[in-house]
Amino acid sequence: MVDHVFKDLEILDIFYENDMQKIFICRDKKDSEKVYVNSIIDKEILENISLQGLKDVFPKIKDVKEFSNKVFIVSKYNDNNLDTYLKENHLSLSKQFSITEKIMNKIDSYDNLSNFMVQGLVNKYNFHVDVYDEINDLGLFIFDNELINNAPNSFTKPLAEIISYIFTGEDNKEARDEGLIPPDVSSIISKCNEEDYIDIEECIKDFKGSQIYGLVNSKPEGEIENETESVEQIIDEDSNKNTDSDYRRKTSELRNNLYTYTRRRKPRKGVIAGLAAIIVIGGFIAFGGLDLFKGDKNPEKPDKPVIADDSQGNSGQEDVIGNDDIIGGDNDNVPEDIDEEVIGNFYNDDFIAKFADEKLGSLSNDKVHRGQDSIKISHNQEGVAGKYLVAGIDLDDKFKSYKGKKSELSYWMYTDEGQEVTVTLDYLKDGNKISSTSKKVYIPQGTWGLASTEINNNKADYVKVYVTTTKKSNIWIDTLDLDILK
Secondary structure, X not given: OOHHHHOOEEEEEEEEEOOOEEEEEEEEOOOOOEEXXXXXXXXXXXXXXXXXXXXXXXXXXXXXXXXXXXXXXXXXXXXXXXXXXXXXXXXXXXXXXXXXXXXXXXXXXXXXXXXXXXXXXXXXXOEEEOOOOOEEEOOOXXXXXXXXXXXXXXXXXXXXXXXXXXXXXOOOHHHOOHHHOOHHHHHHHHHHHOOOOOOHXXXXXXXXXXXXXXXXXXXXXXXXXXXXXXXXXXXXXXXXXXXXXXXXXXHHHHHHHHHHHHHHOOOOOOOOHHHHHHHHHHHHHHHOOXXXXXXXXXXXXXXXXXXXXXXXXXXXXXXXXXXOOEOOOOHHHOOOOOOOOOHHHOOOHHHHHHOOOOOEOEEEOOOXXXXXXXXXXXXXXXXOOEEEEEEEEEOOOOOHHHOOOOEEEEEEEXXXXXXXXXXXXXXXXXXXXXXXXXXXXEEOEOOOEEEEEEEOOOOOOEEEEEEEEOOOOOEEEEEEEEEEOO
């Protein structure tokens, strides 16, 4: 009977495994869609739970199959979970607070579920972040032998783990720098670990009532000097509470450098400079974290929130899914002589003339992610592997600031039929190919998805970007962007 669950699925990998369950990543043989199959080994742990009703609560759950001693929960795959998001994004303090609050609110929405089920949902793999930075869930239950109980506050220890991860950016407990966590938040984490909260409402009230929450979410209007004065008061109050000499030294340095920073900070992509600077400065000064000034990735939003599902390719690089437009950030990280939003930097008349003898993508305005045009790979009539040259990166001309530096090419892709494609980079030196890297990217049907590929060859003077497809369908590539990696 269990074979019936997998008869139309190809098992790709084991995503998670413990004594109570095993979660598989599978691909549907009919439509190539990826899914999670959560195999609950001991059905008794789900006693008195309406399993079929889960599909009504969680839209991402596609099917629930019950057998005498096992349960299989099939849900849609999305690898842009919270774990991936935190690994791939450096969050400012304001974004850390925003994500934490949204997760707490999501937990609060589980009020009709048993405490035991809520506990299983509070994990870094169930929550995922869309392009609007909203928190959604997959209905991906992960149960812990050591934590299983049906108390109203059973969610608190898993929540403490998530909050610590958000504020330190480190998944490994032993490697975390607890000094990165603001004192008010650290207190909440301690209460969660000690199970002091009766329910999630009490935890939310404590979180929103903290002084630093009020600072981060305060009205950002007015002159920067006035805002700085109020921030100075917070510094003085926090410094008096904290006798750590390094903390005092950092706050002293902040006072000396605060005005210099706010005057040189350059707004990008239509973001109001005052809003970005004040929020980040407020979070920065609250506990002296210098890295907070590096900012978030926060794109101009598309019409619909879209997440692409990507697979690791031959190069062994991990794909970046999520927000990839920078607010502020290091001035040295994005050379000012490049306009990232102009597709003509990657595909233009010179490019077409130079590679006229190859199979090229073409400019199209029938489907765009941003701007006027995208690059289109037209319907592949043969249904066989077709390799198309879609972009060129001239490191001796337009992108000379990137030559010899490790960088990352990001791009948005759309297809009218879900499929896995291969993105290949050919590195050239004096017109000759010196190396090549490839990776697999899965594009879901009918939605724009973000993917990226690392460029790492310090000898190349030109990079050719290819997309290989085997489906009889159209593919559009748009909003190409190049960033230098630290």
